[in-house]
Amino acid sequence: SDIHVEDVMTGEITKISEESSMEEAARLMLENKVTHLPVVTDMDNLIGIVTAWDISKAVALKCSKLEEIMTKEVIVSKPGDQIEKAAEKMKKYNISSLPVVDNDHRVIGIITTDHISTLITRDI
Amino acid sequence: SDIHVEDVMTGEITKISEESSMEEAARLMLENKVTHLPVVTDMDNLIGIVTAWDISKAVALKCSKLEEIMTKEVIVSKPGDQIEKAAEKMKKYNISSLPVVDNDHRVIGIITTDHISTLITRDI
Numbered sequence: 592s593d594i595h596v597e598d599v600m601t602g603e604i605t606k607i608s609e610e611s612s613m614e615e616a617a618r619l620m621l622e623n624k625v626t627h628l629p630v631v632t633d634m635d636n637l638i639g640i641v642t643a644w645d646i647s648k649a650v651a652l653k654c655s656k657l658e659e660i661m662t663k664e665v666i667v668s669k670p671g672d673q674i675e676k677a678a679e680k681m682k683k684y685n686i687s688s689l690p691v692v693d694n695d696h697r698v699i700g701i702i703t704t705d706h707i708s709t710l711i712t713r714d715i
Numbered sequence: 716s717d718i719h720v721e722d723v724m725t726g727e728i729t730k731i732s733e734e735s736s737m738e739e740a741a742r743l744m745l746e747n748k749v750t751h752l753p754v755v756t757d758m759d760n761l762i763g764i765v766t767a768w769d770i771s772k773a774v775a776l777k778c779s780k781l782e783e784i785m786t787k788e789v790i791v792s793k794p795g796d797q798i799e800k801a802a803e804k805m806k807k808y809n810i811s812s813l814p815v816v817d818n819d820h821r822v823i824g825i826i827t828t829d830h831i832s833t834l835i836t837r838d839i
């Protein structure tokens with residue numbers, strides 16, 4: 592289709608620093624009603640992702656360091672990608688969100704399966 | 716469209732009983748790689764839903780009873796509903812999954828924004 596990731600993604604990104612705690616991650620998800628947080632360096636470079644599922648995993652396994660529960664090999668999207676390509680990646684890896692990065696690997700947005708699902712609703 | 720919820724939902728439902736603990740909920744999400752669990756009675760009647768976001772909320776607020784963190788007013792879907800109607804409900808309430816119930820309010824499936832996102836991928 593002619594719809595690209597940049598047309599659908601949100602530019603409002605709740606990010607978290609690698610030094611933060613798991614409680615901090617949980618608090619940010621609660622306050623912003625989001626389920627995924629890109630982990631970034633001081634220069635906004637993407638180094639990992641932590642989701643509500645990871646917090647739940649930490650409760651099941653009784654661990655508490657962000658470093659232990661975040662995923663470091665992050666699957667990303669580019670703003671110019673077609674939305675079908677983003678949907679295929681999320682299906683292939685059974686994930687529900689992709690940070691969107693520019694050519695310097697800086698996070699400029701996030702696209703989720705919620706955004707793609709919304710495309711089929713009438714009020715577009 | 717002509718696509719109905721029953722064509723897209725999964726019939727494999729990981730459910731949890733109202734007497735279970737939060738740790739049990741977290742363990743089920745980890746083992747089954749799911750982010751949402753319908754809470755049911757012994758007769759499979761739906762009485763609530765708990766998601767990975769709720770577990771994360773519990774970590775942020777330091778509470779630990781399932782009863783305290785689950786949502787009791789559950790938004791559901793019917794198998795014969797069109798998928799656009801399900802997508803509109805999930806957008807309206809900012810939720811990512813709907814238990815699918817039969818006329819006796821028994822859970823027979825779950826539809827998520829992941830399922831709807833998958834519809835735009837090529838391999839359908």
Ligand SMILES: C[S@@+](CC[C@H](N)C(=O)[O-])C[C@H]1O[C@@H](n2cnc3c(N)ncnc32)[C@H](O)[C@@H]1O
Pocket residue numbers: 627640641642643644645661662664665666667684685686687688689690748749750
């Ligand atoms: C396999 S998914 C299953 C649950 C659900 N689909 C979700 O995305 O949270 C959960 C795991 O995927 C990881 N994950 C989520 N988005 C990711 C992404 N864009 N790149 C790499 N891993 C990701 C999370 O860190 C978590 O460990």
Ligand SMILES: C[S@@+](CC[C@H](N)C(=O)[O-])C[C@H]1O[C@@H](n2cnc3c(N)ncnc32)[C@H](O)[C@@H]1O
Pocket residue numbers: 624625626751764765766767768769785786788789790791808809810811812813814
């Ligand atoms: C407002 S959403 C925000 C995060 C994300 N969109 C999600 O669905 O988890 C999180 C809250 O919605 C609730 N929730 C999820 N699915 C629901 C459903 N079908 N009916 C009622 N509440 C639901 C959860 O119990 C949780 O408290």
